[in-house]
Amino acid sequence: MSETYRPRRRWGRRLFISFVVLLILVAAALAVGDRVAASYAERRISDRVAQEVAEQKATSEKPDVTIEGFPFLTQVARGVYHEIKIELADFTGPAVEGRTIRIKLLDIRANDVTAPLDTLRSGSGKVTAGTVTGTGLIDYAQLTELIGQPGVTLAEKDGKLVASAPVTALGQTVDVSGNAELTVKGDVVQVRFSDVKAAGLPDNALVRGLINSYVQKLAFQLTVPPLPLDLQVKKVEPQADGLEITAAASNVDLSSAGL
Structure with missing residues (x-):
């Protein structure tokens, strides 16, 4: 009897291993697909933010955008994004009275972003952020x-x-x-x-x-030069290297930013 059960045990073990491997491959494929979709959305937002910066007659390095949270596609399906991070290096505003102000890194966070799936499909309707905050440092020089x-x-x-x-x-x-x-x-x-x-x-x-x-x-x-996404200066605090500017806005329409 023992000889007849050994092949079954080996066959069952092989089936279990194959199933685990399949799950790993599916999970990996989903993770790759999720990351590809998120990267596409991040590039799109980056392009739109760069366009907005240019329209304000300001300059910066190419915006670095990160959509926080995983999986991304689940957020798309729900139409709610926890946080979108936008970093603008070397942000320089338009000249005011012959002077320009440079912010080494303008760090923007859009939180509680609502983007219904129907809005994304149709391209019409509003995409809004409950709050948007931005911080940047103006050096003492x-x-x-x-x-x-x-x-x-x-x-x-x-x-x-x-x-x-x-x-x-x-x-x-x-x-x-x-x-x-x-x-x-x-x-x-x-x-x-x-x-x-x-x-x-x-x-x-x-x-x-x-x-x-x-x-x-x-x-x-x-x-302070005009900042993207309707950000308004709320607070200024001295730091070791300069004045830190904190700006904020609420119920911001992000449709023009590419979502």
Whole structure:
């Protein structure tokens, strides 16, 4: 009896192994197909975002787009995408008053994107993102150019923007330093310095007047260039290398971005 069951065991084992191999091949094929479809959609979005950047008379490297989440085709079927990541390297806005502002990397995230399958098939209807956020850094070198005063240095200290510069008063050259107040009004960031200190100078009305006069020259306005996807500046924070701009928008129509 044992001789008759051995072939059956071997046959059953071979069938099981073949079934597992088949499942692996099917899963691999689906994964490859899913990635191909996602790559196509990412390239399409990248092309549309690049077109929007050009229409704003801005420039950047080719947008790097990633549709987060797996599998992609399941998101297509549901018509809901968790997050779409768009990175624009070397984003430079159009000239404002003869100056251009460069953001080394503009990182955009579109979340809770709704794109019904019927809309994608027909090409009509809206594709919307519940929220879109963007962050980018404007380095201190560009900001010191806006100030236009020789010897000024900007840095972050304890979460605040600090300026320091050499000032000559009463025949002495001393370093003055002060903290900045940052105010966002639309696409304009106003920078005003206060609490200025000058070590080594007497504290009298004449010296305070000289220092206050110089401090007024340090004030400047930074106009943030138009950003893609209706992003509006919400917050500005000093970092080690520059000012970090945080922008946001809600209920954004992404149809023009290629979805």
